[in-house]
Amino acid sequence: MRNKKAKLKKRSILILVIILIVITIVIVNPIKLYNKYQLKNLGFSDISVETILNNGLKKQVLELNYNKTLDKVLESPDFNIKNFDIYKELEYIEFDNYTKNINSLIDKGYTKEEINYILKSANNDSLKEFLEKDYVKNISKFLQYDFAILSNLDRYTAYQNENNIDSELVVIYVNIGLDKKFYEDVTTTNVFSYDMLVNKYHGVSEEFEPKDIVDVPEEYGKNQKLNEETLKNFIKMSDDCKVATNYKLMVRSGYRDLKEQEKTYNTYLKTYGKVYAENYVTHPRFSEHHTGLAIDVKAESTDVFANSKESKWTYENAYKYGFILRYKKEDENITGIKYESWHFRYVGVDIATYLHDHEMTYEEYYVRFLNK
Ligand SMILES: [Zn+2]
Incomplete structure (x- = not known):
């Protein structure tokens, strides 16, 4: 009898355990599965979901929706x-x-x-x-x-x-770079781009090759070369200047290779001395003329560009053709170059228009938007 009772007790415990296991499987597991499903559905990875559930963060995470930062830190063993x-x-x-x-x-x-x-x-x-x-x-x-x-x-x-x-x-x-001396802490590039910055802190390397250098037609400048797109826009600008003022614009100096800039610098050095040369000619590798995107513009009507009819028209309209007057009087302390009434740089219509509308130097534009 006693034995039978004990057997019965044992059996009911066993049944109870089985029932408990079944309850766990039937109820708890689906909840757990559903939790996982919800979190995974938001976009969290398997490892992140484990971390969320193990740390009881489910409610907070669900309120946040998916958060990439959280997903990354939850995956990490450094999560705190x-x-x-x-x-x-x-x-x-x-x-x-x-x-x-x-x-x-x-x-x-x-x-x-x-x-x-x-x-x-x-x-x-x-x-x-x-x-x-x-x-x-x-x-x-x-x-x-x-x-x-x-x-x-x-x-x-x-x-x-x-x-x-x-x-x-x-x-x-x-x-x-204005807290440093010119040419002191420089970067150089051998990659051409239409928005490249060349100044006394940013040079081109010895191997630099500008893009699409072509001859300027004789009637727009003698023995000059320029980047093709730059030339195309310059000719458009020159022709429109002629319509407006009766005179066209000419290229006095366009693309220069490194040797030519070296020659120019040395000539200035000999003729005018160090201070003048440093103010008016950049060192070889640091001149915009190496890019094929810069033009020293000449007026057709006179030898002095600054006060010509052509210059007045050009200052007002150059941006529409993608050009900026690069070295303005009021920007000398930023560009590091003394005022040049004749030096234009092609940057494309979008950037030229922005600079025109915001009265901004190309240096400032570059550090604000391109230097990342
Ligand atoms: Zn120039």
């Missing part, structure tokens, strides 16, 4: 739940060791706003270097600008201390 509220506010930008770097920035005391600015202005190298420093105060005043560069941060601070100008201008001027 105490930083969750900051992670979710960050715009995702790809970096090596993303989560680890963000944790370090948070640990150093940077706010989510500052971290967004830091990431936007950094690359892998500059971020690594920045993380080796202690907390830097007031970074937002410079880094809030889209075109700020993290590796220039110390230079921004130094330049503002010396010059007492507002932070946006500091970022622009330092990015141009």
Whole structure:
């Protein structure tokens, strides 16, 4: 009897266990599956979904919808739940060791706003270097600008201390390079583009080849060469100038190779001395004339371009043909070149129109929009 009772007890326990298992499978598993389905459906990866469920973050994550930054940090072994509220506010930008770097920035005391600015202005190298420093105060005043560069941060601070100008201008001027001497800290390129910047900080290499260099027709300039697109637009401009003023525009000097610029510089050096030569002729490799996009324009009616009928018309209309007067009187401190009433640069109609409408130098345009 006793044995039978014990057997019965054993059996009911077994049945209870089985029922519990069945309940678990039938009810809990589908809930878990449904949770996973919901999160995956939003776009989170399998690993992220595991992390979300293991840390009880499902409700918060579902409220946020998909968030690429979160997806990336949740996948990482460096994910730290105490930083969750900051992670979710960050715009995702790809970096090596993303989560680890963000944790370090948070640990150093940077706010989510500052971290967004830091990431936007950094690359892998500059971020690594920045993380080796202690907390830097007031970074937002410079880094809030889209075109700020993290590796220039110390230079921004130094330049503002010396010059007492507002932070946006500091970022622009330092990015141009104005806190350094001409030809001191230069970049060179061997790649041609219609929006390339050539000045005393940006040169072309010895191997540089400009694109589509063609002869200028005799009636528009003697023994001159230019980039083909530049020439086409110059001829259009010249012909329209003739209709408006009775005189056409001519090319006095167009494309120059490195040897020719060297000759020009040396002639100026001998004839007028160092100071004059430095002011009026750029060093070989740093002249816009190497690109085939620059033209020293000559008036047909007179030898002095500045006060001619042709120049007056050209200053007002050049942008419509894609040209800008490159070295204006009021921009000498930015371009590093003394006023040249005759030197035009082809940048295309869109950029020329923007510069015309905003009265902006090409240097400023370049650091604002092209230097990323
Ligand atoms: Zn020139």
